Amino acid sequence: MTDPVISIEGIAKRYGAKGHPASGGASTTIFENLWLKVNRGEFVCVIGHSGCGKTTILNILAGLDRPSEGVVLVEGRELAGPGLDRAVIFQGHALLPWRTVLGNVAYAVSSRWRRAPKAEVEERARRAIAAVGLAGAEHKRPAELSGGMKQRVGIARALAIEPKMLLMDEPFSALDALTRGTLQEEARRICRDTGQTVYMITHDVDEAIYLADRIVLMTNGPGARIAEIVINPLAADRSRSGLHHDPAYYSLRNHLMDFLVARSSAFREAPPDGYDPRHPPIVTLHHSQSGALRAMT
């Protein structure tokens, strides 16, 4: 059963439209003919080389940018600008420096539920702050927090508004490895517990393997496409520290690395036979007789 929260339908992004004086008549296609559905409660990670348009797509989903072609539907309705049904977690957390942790989160809550009494707003904010492990730090200001704590506030703020869709653009990439690991675990636990639908960009293959139910592979730009969608074969109750004990982990990791190293650039010259951008190949890794996993589309 699929229940798409987001449906991306044939979107493209082009800059410098033909005939536009500043472009000298040339136009660059960043990506085109992208189709993707994100189902309710699903965690989707997007991987692709720098410049293929990942952030542009996320901004389009957030309603902060518009596609040059195609449409995006949120629960079946065409998306029209930013909305509190979608929360964005940026790499640079973008907290209000003059507000406390509680103030930052409560501000988002009160924008979402404008008529809620102050006590309810504070209660919701406190619950979100506790969920990311920041209970006790409610009255600190962003300048008094570490990078990891600031990012936690960003996550608390996004979750506190109970969005239909959580959009994350490399949210953990600026953190040290230890903090990144802890936050990945927290994010996964919270999203699973609450059935949160997530669309996340990452450069980190291991992060995608740990977090994602499906991994979307984008080819290099210009003219980027969705090359394939890989189903994560690892058990749903996987632990981050135990990933490397699972033989399926290595097969999946190799598959993703091979894509980034070779296939992401080869795709443009030689797309696979029968490639249909509306239905990119779904890759499942299956056990072969030798016990190894191999890709089946």
Ligand SMILES: Nc1ncnc2c1ncn2[C@@H]1O[C@H](COP(=O)(O)OP(=O)(O)OP(=O)(O)O)[C@@H](O)[C@H]1O
């Ligand atoms: N206003 C603009 N005019 C022309 N080109 C632009 C504009 N904004 C972005 N681009 C181009 O669009 C492409 C996609 O940018 P985007 O930030 O979406 O890439 P990305 O996949 O998120 O990359 P990274 O992994 O480095 O974050 C880039 O090549 C960028 O130069």
Ligand SMILES: [Mg+2]
């Ligand atoms: Mg980006």
